[in-house]
Amino acid sequence: MGYQTVTVALPKGRLLKEAVDFLIKSGIDASETLSETRKLIFRWENFRFILVKPMDVPTYVYYGTADVGIAGKDVIEEKGYDLYEPLDLKFGACRLSVAEPEDISEPYDLDKLSYIRVATKYPKVTDTYFRSKGIHPEIITLYGSVELAPLVGLSDRIVDLVQTGTTLKVNGLREVDVILHSTARLIVNRASLKTKYSLLKGMIDRMKELLKEKVVK
Amino acid sequence: MRLTEIPKGFKSLLPEEVKRRWELLERIKKVVEKWGYDPLWPPTIEFLELFTAVDKNTEEFAFKLVDRFTGRLMAVRPDFTPQVARIVASSFKDEEPPFRFYYMGKVFRDRDGDRETYQFGMELLGVKEVEADAEVISVVANILKELGLKSFQIDIGHTEFLEGVVEELGVKNREKLLNLLKHKDFSGIELFSEEEGITGERREKLFSLLELYGKEDVLERAEKLFKNERSVRALGELKSVYSILKSYGFEERVIFDLSEKRGMDYHTGITYEVFHPLYGFSLGMGGRYDQLTGKFGRELPATGIALSVDALEELLEKKGLLRTSTKKDFYIIDLGTEKHLAYEVARELRKKGYSVARDIVERDYQDSVEVAFRKGYEFVLVLNRSEEPKNVLFTSPEGFFKIEGDIVNSVLDILKR
Structure with a gap:
């Protein structure tokens, strides 16, 4: 990791393709990361790309192992690290929502609840949200297939990412509240921005221009 | 519970590590002594009010205990600077300023991560001119050079500049804006300006504020944007500090960030933070605190910094620059x-x-x-x-x-x- 190298943490999965397209448009050729290999580290010119789990992107950036990263707002909020977040990249739009079975006996009503039992991959955001509304949450942390929880009686409700709502519908669930709207963000390590200023500022400015053009179109 | 279990956030140093730390502290000490700084050794425990009176946030993260003699709450030192201010205001009442002090020791904060950290700090009290800030920054630069670190950056900001801007823009929720700025949260600021109904020129200025970080040209850009008295005065100070640092040959090492407020509540002017490209966190943080000693009965303008010895050690180790004499x-x-x-x-x-x-x-x-x-x-x-x-x-x-x-x-x- 030299003084002139920029390490970029990229999220495997849902956001990767769009993240790489965006980087290519802003002049950074990260296309190799899309090749179907088991490799986790790629290089292009003075850039180094590392492929990590989406939830881990803020962690790599916070500890300075990566200078910058692309992560969803949902993940950034859940991790809650002290990071710079200078750009909303606008892609990967989704929402972190509360959902419940369509046939639930007492439908979701924030004004009437004093206690809620939810299953989620986002325990921190969920906890903060409900406690800020004066509701005691009991949170069951899961690492996948969250929508299964109400079907088998693990919890009444879930908090999960919703893109189109199809997954919910298929499982007989309906969206009843939105905790946050998420899009992909560029995140930057604090020390990196200060010490690799000319490298990173140039990159951020090019990206910013690109995002403006998009809006005009 | 097993007897060998230890609480979160604390650690022991083994002989090799202790020797390396002593060696490191010795090298830092030599530099500050050459600049005429004298040692101070504040107590580990003080009344909690000493800290909360100057920064209310300490209430949250200080380790607290009850004094059996007075029934008052005490805190295990969460910060050295208020202690130094108290000591100067009470034990050096009749002495003429300036005062130059350095100290080293542990700071305790009850939170996630390390709850006990080791700091080496220095404070220069009694000088209101920016020469004092320039001196402290220079001492830090000299320490880092002595330790073999060449590529460090000193990030300079000014709390008054930002407060002036917040006033000029007529922002209602100051805390929220400062927090968004702290993370350079562009889209957060977009939402914020909608919420507060900030439009037109005010909105543009708010977004330009986000861009006020970088090299010397930041100061010129800032001057054109913000004409309020507080900000203008702050920019004047930043310019003088920069020209002094330039004459010391440190201009390459200086970077400005006028858009974020870091540090403690008691900081009232120029603030500075130290970074290195091979280390993801700040190596030290300091700044001006002209109102602090007044709380203890003697008005003295002051400035100072605390370096994180843990961070320095980790960085030097990474670079293979830690000397040890273990023979x-x-x-x-x-x-x-x-x-x-x-x-x-x-x-x-x-x-x-x-x-x-x-x-x-x-x-x-x-x-x-x-x-x-x-x-x-x-x-x-x-x-x-x-x-x-x-x-x-x-x-x-x-x-x-x-x-x-x-x-x-x-x-x-x-x-x-």
Whole structure:
């Protein structure tokens, strides 16, 4: 990791393709990361790309192992690290929502609840949200297939990412509240921005221009 | 619970680590002493109010206990600076400023991550001119150079500049804006300006504020944007500090960030933070606190910084720049029943300036020799062996020299070869 190298943490999965397209448009050729290999580290010119789990992107950036990263707002909020977040990249739009079975006996009503039992991959955001509304949450942390929880009686409700709502519908669930709207963000390590200023500022400015053009179109 | 379990966020240093830390502290100490700073040693525990009076956030993260004599809450030092301010205001009442103090020790904060950290700090009190800030920044630059770090950056900001801007823009929710700025949260600021109904030129200014970080040109850009009195005065100070640092030859190491407020509540002017490209966190943070000592009864403008020794250590280790002097000289194994001889020889060698330890564990002496070399001793002296020669000096686990006549003289002769 030299003084002139920029390490970029990229999220495997849902956001990767769009993240790489965006980087290519802003002049950074990260296309190799899309090749179907088991490799986790790629290089292009003075850039180094590392492929990590989406939830881990803020962690790599916070500890300075990566200078910058692309992560969803949902993940950034859940991790809650002290990071710079200078750009909303606008892609990967989704929402972190509360959902419940369509046939639930007492439908979701924030004004009437004093206690809620939810299953989620986002325990921190969920906890903060409900406690800020004066509701005691009991949170069951899961690492996948969250929508299964109400079907088998693990919890009444879930908090999960919703893109189109199809997954919910298929499982007989309906969206009843939105905790946050998420899009992909560029995140930057604090020390990196200060010490690799000319490298990173140039990159951020090019990206910013690109995002403006998009809006005009 | 097992007896070996330890609470989160604390750690022990083992001998090698302790020696490295002492060595590091010694090197930093030498630099600050050359600049005329004197040591202070504040107590570990103070009344909580000392800290909360100057920064209410300390209430949240200070370790608290109750004083059995007064019933008041006490805090285990979460921050050195208020202590230094109190000491100067009470114990140096009649002395003329300026005061230059340095200190080192542990700071305790009850939160996630490390709850005990080691700081080396310095404070310059009684000088309102920016020369004082420039001096502290220069001392820090000198410390880092002395430690072998060349690529560091000192990030300079100004709390008054930002407060002036917040006023000029007529922002209602100051706390929220400062927090968004702290993370350069562009889209957050977009939402914020909608919420607060900030439009037109005010909105543009708010977004330009986000861009106010970088090299010297930041100051010019800021001047064109913000004309309020507080910000203008702050920019004047930043310019003078920059020209002083330039004359010291540090301009390459300086970067400005006028858009974020870091540090403690009591900071009232120029603030500075130290970074290095190979380390993801700040190495130290400081700034001006002109109102602080006044709380303790003596108005003194002041500025100072605390460096994180833990962070410096980690960075220097990464760069292979941590020096250690772990050599130990003699290990003496006396196989006789009376240990007088070992005692005498050890005393003589210590008098001559060598470090000497004695083997006092019962085991085969060959094993002891090996253990001693493994523990880092350079020479192992074995006395009163049953076979001839009775006394020998091992210079490695395999080879020894015969000792003849006076033991100490003979040993010193061997060392000369």
